[in-house]
Amino acid sequence: MTTTVAVRPLTITACGVVSPAGLGLDVLGGALRSGVEEHAAPVSGFEDVVDGYPPRPAWAVPDLRVAEHLGRKGLRHIDRFTLLGLIACKLALDEYGRPLTDAERAETGVVMATNTGSLVSMLEVGRDTLLQEKPYLVNPARFPNVVTNACTGQIAIRNSLTGVNVVMSGGQAAGLAAVRFARTTIGDGRSRRLLVGGIEELSEVAAWGWHKSGALRDDAAVGEGAAAFLVEDGETVAAEGRTGLAELLGCEVGYYGARDAEGRLDGLRSGIERALDRSGLSPGEVDVVAVGATGQLGVEEIEERALQEVLGRPVPTVRVAETLGELYSASVPLQIAAVLALWRAEPADHARVALVTSIGGDGNAGCLVVRECR
CATH class of the missing domain: 3.40.47.10 (Thiolase/Chalcone synthase)
Known part of the structure; x- marks a missing residue:
């Protein structure tokens, strides 16, 4: 085990x-x-x-x-x-x-x-x-x-x-x-x-x-x-009595094969489960998801399926690429920034949790859990 x-x-x-x-x-x-x-x-x-x-x-x-x-x-x-x-x-x-x-x-x-x-x-x-x-x-x-x-x-x-x-x-x-x-x-x-x-x-x-x-x-x-x-x-x-914008919690990333769609699906799904587990959070505590494969043919569907299988419910989704375009190396950082920007614009009465996911046609996939500082 x-x-x-x-x-x-x-x-x-x-x-x-x-x-x-x-x-x-x-x-x-x-x-x-x-x-x-x-x-x-x-x-x-x-x-x-x-x-x-x-x-x-x-x-x-x-x-x-x-x-x-x-x-x-x-x-x-x-x-x-x-x-x-x-x-x-x-x-x-x-x-x-x-x-x-x-x-x-x-x-x-x-x-x-x-x-x-x-x-x-x-x-x-x-x-x-x-x-x-x-x-x-x-x-x-x-x-x-x-x-x-x-x-x-x-x-x-x-x-x-x-x-x-x-x-x-x-x-x-x-x-x-x-x-x-x-x-x-x-x-x-x-x-x-x-x-x-x-x-x-x-x-x-x-x-x-x-x-x-x-x-x-x-x-x-x-x-x-x-x-x-x-x-x-x-x-x-x-x-030190300081605070910040957000905490970076569980982060999982790995290579699962560029030609193996099921392998990437399994890798992303298990990565999300591990990241939440290591963060001490359950899927039900995720408030928003920032996805990274928007617009990528054959990859966007894998990302959406993995999220549905782990979270099991509709969750508000931020699709950065729809607004800024495909950003490749800068995708994950700007996904994180997008979550922070929306949290700043729309304050809440609790520390919100975001899931940032990434998957590419090269076989790399993973996720990051981000929690708002209060």
Whole structure:
């Protein structure tokens, strides 16, 4: 008989969000309730190919005024992918309420979900390498952007954070892997606090990749965004008399086979059951579900079936991709942010519980239990 071990909570003490709705939780909550069209910068429409994008909706972060958030120095050769991550982390650190001391920065690390880093930067350097007549005509300033951890490195450098610095690659579920890594790192005492999140940039290449893959419904949008959460040990936060936005409880993620639909169904279903059990919660205590496979052909149905089999009842559902588009590496972080945004906009008299689920065509699947702080 397998006995599950109760999880030690992590507490989100600050949050930074950059999405097609704009910056912050408040505008994200508004977009989830009324639609993103009033906020986002549409890149392409349903009918015509615009600016090299395929004929499907695509949503970009609007009016990204980088200098207002990051200043003007040292950004000339930093790509858009990294800028999204830097701004999200800056917003989270600003929301913390006070600047971190030098000692605290030494104990603060960065864990971000990104499967490739900047795809645009990699392709630009790769193309120049093949097309330029001489190797030294490749722009050397672009090369640092092609490594997967370029963004996390910049986040650490610009904020003087010298704790662990990690990127997690796990397909659609990369954000869950980041939360699992964060729990292990904080639990082992390797960091006191972490910036945990995920980043995805919109590009013609990525949009065409989704379009040609046949993985999305014809009307499913693609998007971009980043979310970063300052995460600390929950018991430590409580002992110091502080509170936060939410607790991260049970988190399960695994690989169940890209071609095995029943295997993914069983994996997601058992993952949800374990995560709730380790959180000390029953299926009946789940107030809302934030799903991650919206618009993904052949995958969305697996996610919905697993939830129905475990929860056994209709539960209010947040479908982030319907509003922001397919976000890949940033999906789970923005699902978490969406739950926090809706909770902030609609206060309740009890600590609500959310289930964040993720499943992709690559065979990765998992879930996270989030409980509102009171």
